[in-house]
Amino acid sequence: MKTNRLLVAMCILLFALLPWGCKQKTSARDAFDKGYKASSPEEKIRWFTKAIELGLSQAAAYNNRGQAYCKKGQYDEAIKDCTKAIELDPNHANTYAIRGLAYYRKKQYDDAIKDYSKAIELKPSLAEINTYRGLAYYQKEQYDEAIWDFNRAIELNAKDLTAYHNRGVAYDHKKEYDDAIKDYTKAIELDPNFAKAYNNRGFVYCEKGQYDEAIKDCTKAIELNPTFAFPYANRGLAYYHKGQSDEAIKDCTKAIELDSTDATAYANRAMAYSALKQYDKAWADVAMCRKHGGKPDPTFLEDLAKASGRSE
Secondary structure, eight states, X not given: OHHHHHHHHHXXXXXXXHXXXXXXXXHHHHHHHHHHHOSSHHXXXXXXXXXXXXXXXXXXXXXXXXXXXXXXXXXXXXXXXXXXXXXXXXXXXXXXXXXXXXXXXXXXXXXXXXXXXXXXXXXXXXXXXXXXXXXXXXXXXXXXXXXXXXXXXXXXXTTOHHHHXXXXXXXXXXXXXXXXXXXXXXXXXXXXXXXXXXXXXHHHHHHXXXXXXXXXXXXXXXXXXXXXXXXXXXXXXXXXXXXXXXXXXXXXXXXXXXXXXXHHHHHHHHHHHHHTTOHHHHHHHHXXXXXXXOOOOHHHHHHHHHHHTOOO
């Protein structure tokens, strides 16, 4: 009887131990799977960290946690994880793209371009990576290089909304306004609710002196997103050029209510106040424009100084 009891006890102990041993062996993969299925970046980070702690030393775990860190805005952690993933697997384009995005968010544009270029080398068919590299070139004011990348993205994906829109922005900065309008129009065709594209096309129309078209586009942008400050400022500029300074002041004031750091809105309102001979208010807006990093038009400042009989 003692022997039987001992045998039973040993079997119970063995069965108790076996699942624990199996669990130890598979729990890292379970944690990885839970991280993969998790919806929030926080949950993803928690589970991928658990998988790594339990010994899952695979590039995918570091890559996925790095992506989650990037989504949370923890860019240094994202870079660290992606670098580890690249050490484990240097041929995965997505990891370079994620690290490139983290560098981009940190305004380290040269590093971002290097990573995006490597990602493109590994997977030339990914249109969005060309778009991302184009954005980095745009931030460096290398507009021709940016346009080349956006062109390539569109070749790979004719419905790449972001590429059309951002190519329009690059053309805008090159003062190639007709090309900019074409791209903004295409972006709007692809997404009729794209408030930013309406706003930007409205601004270009204003630059071309087509003020009614500018007002129409900015009004549409406001309808789509009433809390978007820029179209108010841009519509205000169009009203100013049409000689409707009261309307211009109203729109610029609304833009400032929505974004008190909008230097352009202060600059545009200053011109409208000056047109109404409210020079003190105009000078006050010039000061606010400069405070928020804006640069009022030098010709306007000369005219304001002469009209008001004072300087800053």
